[in-house]
Amino acid sequence: DSGVTQTPKHLITATGQRVTLRCSPRSGDLSVYWYQQSLDQGLQFLIQYYNGEERAKGNILERFSAQQFPDLHSELNLSSLELGDSALYFCASSVVTSGGEQFFGPGTRLTVL
Amino acid sequence: DQQVKQNSPSLSVQEGRISILNCDYTNSMFDYFLWYKKYPAEGPTFLISISSIKDKNEDGRFTVFLNKSAKHLSLHIVPSQPGDSAVYFCAASGSSNTGKLIFGQGTTLQVKP
Numbered sequence: 001d002s003g004v005t006q007t008p009k010h011l012i013t014a015t016g017q018r019v020t021l022r023c024s025p026r027s028g029d030l031s032v033y034w035y036q037q038s039l040d041q042g043l044q045f046l047i048q049y050y051n052g053e054e055r056a057k058g059n060i061l062e063r064f065s066a067q068q069f070p071d072l073h074s075e076l077n078l079s080s081l082e083l084g085d086s087a088l089y090f091c092a093s094s095v096v097t098s099g100g101e102q103f104f105g106p107g108t109r110l111t112v113l
Numbered sequence: 114d115q116q117v118k119q120n121s122p123s124l125s126v127q128e129g130r131i132s133i134l135n136c137d138y139t140n141s142m143f144d145y146f147l148w149y150k151k152y153p154a155e156g157p158t159f160l161i162s163i164s165s166i167k168d169k170n171e172d173g174r175f176t177v178f179l180n181k182s183a184k185h186l187s188l189h190i191v192p193s194q195p196g197d198s199a200v201y202f203c204a205a206s207g208s209s210n211t212g213k214l215i216f217g218q219g220t221t222l223q224v225k226p
Contacts, residue, residue: 033213
């Protein structure tokens with residue numbers, strides 16, 4: 001158990017819909033990261049927040065957005081969903097903003113039908 | 114543009130023998146490297162890391178070697194155990210002042226009893 005929690009574990013929805021994925025980092029970790037793992041793809045970095053502020057952006061679609069709240073939990077919002085958005089979405093957290101180990105949650109499996 | 118590559122999709126070794134997983138990178142600005150293990154339906158689990166100022170880091174059965182001139186790192190597992198069977202990802206960071214990790218595609222290790 002990494003100490004990072006993600007909800008829900010599974011999510012099935014239809015094209016065009018909007019969903020919210022939630023992540024609670026390990027106690028004391030200020031950085032939260034979101035990664036996407038599609039079929040046959042490695043883990044792709046989406047976005048990083050540090051203590052409530054956006055720190056880095058990867059190849060995140062404009063239909064996707066995220067935020068980190070004062071209690072340090074984070075939400076990833078995916079809108080106008082397409083079939084290709086079906087993937088595993090992982091949240092990770094770390095103490096530092098760079099150069100340290102990241103601890104991953106169990107992931108949310110999103111299926112878009 | 115794949116900055117981190119794991120050219121072997123799979124590896125099979127006998128229990129008790131050494132497992133060697135390889136990873137190549139292209140960005141000379143990377144200064145921190147990590148290995149993660151992933152079981153199906155779970156998030157990646159941090160195994161071991163190495164800073165670019167070192168060429169070797171050891172933790173129990175796991176040793177990571179870094180060859181900066183060749184832009185190559187490897188993970189050695191000795192002795193291999195059936196419970197080590199999983200997907201192994203190498204990751205790199207440091208090309209920016211963020212925690213963004215660039216992952217390889219992963220290598221599936223099977224350790225046969």
